[in-house]
Amino acid sequence: MSLLDRIQNPEVSKETAKKISIVEQQFLRAEVEQLRHAAVTMKPLFEKRSEVINEPDVKEAFWTRVMLNAPAEIEEHITMTDATILASTLKNITVERFEIDAQGQGEPRSFRVTFEFRTGDENPYFENEKLVKEFYWRKQVLTTPKGHKRTWDGLVSEPVRINWKKDQDPTKGLLDLACDLAEAEKKGGNRQELPEFMKVVEKREELEAAAEHDHDHDHDHDEDEECSGPDDSSSFFSFFGYRGSDVTAEQSKTATKEDDERYEKLLKGEPVEEDEEDEEDEDDEDDEIEDDFEEIEIFPAGDELAIAIAEDLWPNALKYYVTDQLIEEDDFDEDIELVEDEEDAPPLKKTKV
Amino acid sequence: MSLLDRIQNPEVSKETAKKISIVEQQFLRAEVEQLRHAAVTMKPLFEKRSEVINEPDVKEAFWTRVMLNAPAEIEEHITMTDATILASTLKNITVERFEIDAQGQGEPRSFRVTFEFRTGDENPYFENEKLVKEFYWRKQVLTTPKGHKRTWDGLVSEPVRINWKKDQDPTKGLLDLACDLAEAEKKGGNRQELPEFMKVVEKREELEAAAEHDHDHDHDHDEDEECSGPDDSSSFFSFFGYRGSDVTAEQSKTATKEDDERYEKLLKGEPVEEDEEDEEDEDDEDDEIEDDFEEIEIFPAGDELAIAIAEDLWPNALKYYVTDQLIEEDDFDEDIELVEDEEDAPPLKKTKV
Numbered sequence: 001m002s003l004l005d006r007i008q009n010p011e012v013s014k015e016t017a018k019k020i021s022i023v024e025q026q027f028l029r030a031e032v033e034q035l036r037h038a039a040v041t042m043k044p045l046f047e048k049r050s051e052v053i054n055e056p057d058v059k060e061a062f063w064t065r066v067m068l069n070a071p072a073e074i075e076e077h078i079t080m081t082d083a084t085i086l087a088s089t090l091k092n093i094t095v096e097r098f099e100i101d102a103q104g105q106g107e108p109r110s111f112r113v114t115f116e117f118r119t120g121d122e123n124p125y126f127e128n129e130k131l132v133k134e135f136y137w138r139k140q141v142l143t144t145p146k147g148h149k150r151t152w153d154g155l156v157s158e159p160v161r162i163n164w165k166k167d168q169d170p171t172k173g174l175l176d177l178a179c180d181l182a183e184a185e186k187k188g189g190n191r192q193e194l195p196e197f198m199k200v201v202e203k204r205e206e207l208e209a210a211a212e213h214d215h216d217h218d219h220d221h222d223e224d225e226e227c228s229g230p231d232d233s234s235s236f237f238s239f240f241g242y243r244g245s246d247v248t249a250e251q252s253k254t255a256t257k258e259d260d261e262r263y264e265k266l267l268k269g270e271p272v273e274e275d276e277e278d279e280e281d282e283d284d285e286d287d288e289i290e291d292d293f294e295e296i297e298i299f300p301a302g303d304e305l306a307i308a309i310a311e312d313l314w315p316n317a318l319k320y321y322v323t324d325q326l327i328e329e330d331d332f333d334e335d336i337e338l339v340e341d342e343e344d345a346p347p348l349k350k351t352k353v
Numbered sequence: 354m355s356l357l358d359r360i361q362n363p364e365v366s367k368e369t370a371k372k373i374s375i376v377e378q379q380f381l382r383a384e385v386e387q388l389r390h391a392a393v394t395m396k397p398l399f400e401k402r403s404e405v406i407n408e409p410d411v412k413e414a415f416w417t418r419v420m421l422n423a424p425a426e427i428e429e430h431i432t433m434t435d436a437t438i439l440a441s442t443l444k445n446i447t448v449e450r451f452e453i454d455a456q457g458q459g460e461p462r463s464f465r466v467t468f469e470f471r472t473g474d475e476n477p478y479f480e481n482e483k484l485v486k487e488f489y490w491r492k493q494v495l496t497t498p499k500g501h502k503r504t505w506d507g508l509v510s511e512p513v514r515i516n517w518k519k520d521q522d523p524t525k526g527l528l529d530l531a532c533d534l535a536e537a538e539k540k541g542g543n544r545q546e547l548p549e550f551m552k553v554v555e556k557r558e559e560l561e562a563a564a565e566h567d568h569d570h571d572h573d574h575d576e577d578e579e580c581s582g583p584d585d586s587s588s589f590f591s592f593f594g595y596r597g598s599d600v601t602a603e604q605s606k607t608a609t610k611e612d613d614e615r616y617e618k619l620l621k622g623e624p625v626e627e628d629e630e631d632e633e634d635e636d637d638e639d640d641e642i643e644d645d646f647e648e649i650e651i652f653p654a655g656d657e658l659a660i661a662i663a664e665d666l667w668p669n670a671l672k673y674y675v676t677d678q679l680i681e682e683d684d685f686d687e688d689i690e691l692v693e694d695e696e697d698a699p700p701l702k703k704t705k706v
Binding site: 003004006007010011012013016019020023024026027030033034037038041042045048049052055057058060061062064065068087088315318319321322 | 356357359360363364365366369372373376377379380383386387390391394395398401402405408410411413414415417418421440441668671672674675
C-alpha cells in the first residue's frame, strides 16, 4: 500500500478510533464551554456598546454602515436591491444568546437576531418594525436506510414573514410561500402532500431558471465578474425563511442525552453502539438519509449566514463601523458606491473597483 | 445632508468618538483575554491529542491528511507542487503560544509553528528535518509625513531558510534571496542600499512576469478556472520568508506602553494626543507612511496564513483528519486527486470536480 493510499484511506485500529472519538468529543465540549464563557464575559461589554451606539450622532447610521462594511460571508448575500433597502430602513440589530441563563448555564450556540426598521413613510418596502429570527441549536439522531445511526446537529429556525408593500418583495413571493408552508405544516398533515409544498418547490425552480437565464446573459458582457458578487436571484431577505431542519426541542433533548451517555461509555472504555458499524466498508452511497428539506429550504446557507452575523458582525460591529473600507478599500470584488439622491429611497449602485 | 451621506461620512462629536474609542479598546482587550483563556484551558487537550496522533496507525498520515483537507484560506496557498511535496514529506505540525508563561500570563497572539519532515532518501526535496517559524505579535507607533501618529500591530517573523536539494525549490530561489537580505540587514547597513535588496525586488518582478504570462496562456484554454485555485507562481514554501515588519521587541514594548497610557487617560476622561488630529479632514492620501516592506515581502498574506494555521488548522486538526472531504466533497473549486504511483515522489493531480 503506497503512502498516498494510506493518506487517502488511513487504516486505524478500533482502539485508536475510540481514542480519536474521545478527544474529538473533548474538543467539541471545550469549544462550547469557550463560547459560553465568552457570552457571559462579553455581556456587560455589549451593553456598554449599545449605550454608545444609542448616542444621537451615532444611532442613525451605525448598523447600516456596519452592514455595508460587512465581511465577505455576509456581503455576498446582499444584492444591490437588498443594500438599497437596508441602507434606507435598518435602524438596529441585536444578537442575544437567549438560552444562557443568569447563572451562565445553557446552550450558547442558540441565538436570536432582532432587526429593527424605520416604519411608515420612511419605509417604502415593508410594514414590519421588527423582524425577530430565532436560531436553536438542535441535535438529531437519524437512521439511514441500512439502519446506521447518524448524528446531525445545527441551527434550526422558523420562517419569519415580512409584510411587503406592493411590488417591493425582493424574494419575489418565495419567503411568503415558505411561511405559508410552515404554517400549513403546523396545522398537521404530511409535508409532501400539502399544496404549499409544491408551491415552494415550483417557485424555487422558476426563480432559479430566471437567474440562470440572467446569468447566461450577463456572462456575454462581463466575463470577469463570474466569480464575484452575490447572485442577484437570492435576496438577503430570503434568509428569514431559513429552517435548517424540523427537529423539535424534545427530539434534541433525547439525542443529546443519548450522545452524552455514549460519551460517558467511551470515557469508561465500555463498548458503544457504533463500534460494529465502523468496521464496515465506508461505501455508503446508497445509505444516504432522504431529506426533503433540500427541496424547500429557500436559503440553504442560512445557518452559515446566521453564524457570521452572531460571531463576526455582532462582536466586531465597532470595527466595521469605524473602518473606511466601504469607501476606500478593495477587499471586496465589488464595492458599494453610495449615490446622493433626493428621492425617498435612493438607489445604491454597486460598481466594480 | 442625505441619509446616505450620513452613512458614508458619519459626523460624530468629539465626546462620542472618545466613548467609541474606549469601548473599542475594551473589546480588543477582552478578545486578547479570551485568546489567553482559550490557550490555557486548551493546553491539556492539545497534549492529549498529540498522544493520539502519535499512535502508530495514525502518525504516518495524520498531518498530510489534515493539510490536504485544509480550509480554503490555507488550501488556496498550496499549489500542485506544494501538495506533492507535503504529501510525501510532512511528518508533524505543532503550534505553541510560546509567550504565555506557566502562570497563564503573556501575549497570546504570538506563536511558533514547527513543521517536521521526513529526511534523507525519504525526502527528495530538501534537507531540513524541522522548519520552525516564529510569529511575534508586535506593536509600532508610526509617524506620517504630516506628523500624525498611526499605530500598527500585527505578526512579525524572520525568514526561515530551506536547504533545497538540486532543482527542487518551488520558490525558484526567492526564499533564499529573502533570507540573504535579512541576514545582510542583520550585519548592518541601510536596507535599500544593500545589493540583496534589489535581488529580491528583481526576482519578484521576474516571477510575477512569468506568472502573468502563464496566466494569460491558461486563460485561453480554461476560462472557467480564473477565480479558482492557488496562483501557481507563489509557493506555500515562500510563507517561510514572511516578515511582516521589522519592529523590534523593544519598540513594541514602548508602543504598547504608550497605548496603555493613552487608554488609561481615555478611561479617566483626560485629554489624549490624537484629539486635535481627529478634527482635521480625513484627506490623508498624501499622508501615507512609506513602507519599503511592500517591495521585499515575498509572501504578503503570510500573517493571514499563519493565523489560519494557528486558529483553524491547529485547533480543528482532528475534524480535518476525520472528514472525507478530501475525496468526497466539493467544497473547493479544485479537489486533490491522489494518484497511486510506484515512484518515490508520486505526482498529485489537481483536477476540477
